[in-house]
Amino acid sequence: MKQRRVAIVGVGYSQVGRNTGLSERHHAAQAAVAALDDAGLKPTDIDGASTWGGDAIDFAHMLGMQPLRWHLNVGISPAFIQPAMHAAMAVADGHADTVMSFRIMMQQPSSAQLSSGKAELGQPSMSDASFMMPYGDFSPTQWAGMLMTRYMHESDATEDHFADFAVAQREYAMKNENALQRSPLSKDDYLSAPFISKPVRLLDCDYPCDSGSAVIFTTEERARDLKKPAVFVETSALAATSDMNFELLPDMAHTAVFQCADNLWASTDITPADVDCAQLYDGFSVITFQWLEALKLCEAGQAGPFVAAGNTRLGGAMPTNTDGGACNVGRRHGANFCIEAVHQLRGESGERQVSDAEVAVWANGFGPFAGAMLLSTR
């Protein structure tokens, strides 16, 4: 089958916020309407849907996107990259012409709710929890703590570098009116924030909220006729290197993001030197550090000093997480990085715009699995 070049033509968010009281369907509907409006498309133009969170068929039916030629519900996966990549592949292959891809994320119970017994985490579907929970292992924050300990042991990163990172991200968020956290942040604020699972502090974590995000992929030909400049999917890559037990990863300092990055660069003539901005998943800040190294945007083991030297700031060598990152815009599970990359490449990022941005990489996942996508306007 002849592969078609694929473009992103519409992006949108729901009313993102803390415990919004809105349902998953409501977030999906708001995000979908925003993305359709952004693209100048109507629901019947959509003939494919993919999601993590909720059900793609349900959302499409609710929104009048009928009939569908392609659909996909994604389970546990490296965040938004999975429904996004499959949407792009479906369009490239001709299984669908225009696909809407969702990530619907509902805020999880807090530590206070869980420890008071008023709420429980979702029950695991496989038996490995039997070797985790009896030791007091419940939360991704704890896995991140172990990964961060080992990463700091093997690299040059220090807690001071993570403080620099938090400050750099907040500086972008202060330039983003859609960020949930916009007040000034100092390194002392970071260092005095409580540990959740040491070395992970509160400000190393993404910010819990309800969110809906949607992105539309279509062919180059259709993209040329729509109202916004086309942002093309240059290439994308996945990697999975272990099962889902982050706690037992064979190499916590070099997780699947490294294999994924190698796969990405092997699939394109674009090189790390061509990248104008990077949008790198920050569910925990150590994740962004590993992506910076893996994608060869800095030297091996040097993400900490690279951040501390200001390279990820606006005007730096590699502006990174220019919407402020999920620690500031709220947990949109990587969809924010896809959408921010689109905004940057369209020149729509306002005060935080990277000048002449033509190539952006966005990346999701960490630990056992990872995915990345390269976008360009060239």
Add this chain to the structure above:
Amino acid sequence: MDHVSPPKPMSEDLTAPFWEGANQGRLLIQRCQQCGRYIHLPRPVCSNCLSFDLSFEQVSGRATLYSYTITYRAFHPYYVDKVPYVLASVDLIEQPKLRFLTRLVDIAEADLKIGMDLVVDFQELEPGFAVPLFKSNHSHPAAGAS
């Protein structure tokens, strides 16, 4: 405070032998009877030789520290009065990267060192439910960080 039970493992064919061993003070790890590979977490098949002939065997209980985190927030009622505690990923010495999740006990934070020698310490969290935790193995000082 009302008695709160610790979180317990589900009782399944693949997990029961391990937890029965723990109650007897024995650390049992699944091992392939064809190629000799230790397997943890327990699986129905050996990833090395694809044999289904697997059984549980006692190991030495010695390990080295691969990584750790000090958990300050409770994510379950049982742990409310137990934070902070040290969750750790350790390598059992029987095989390279025979990675095992556990909790460390009786080690001061300043003494936590990646690569340090550890030894199993079974602790009964409630009657009839023992878990293999790990403590510093003073008789086998660490040879150096791994």
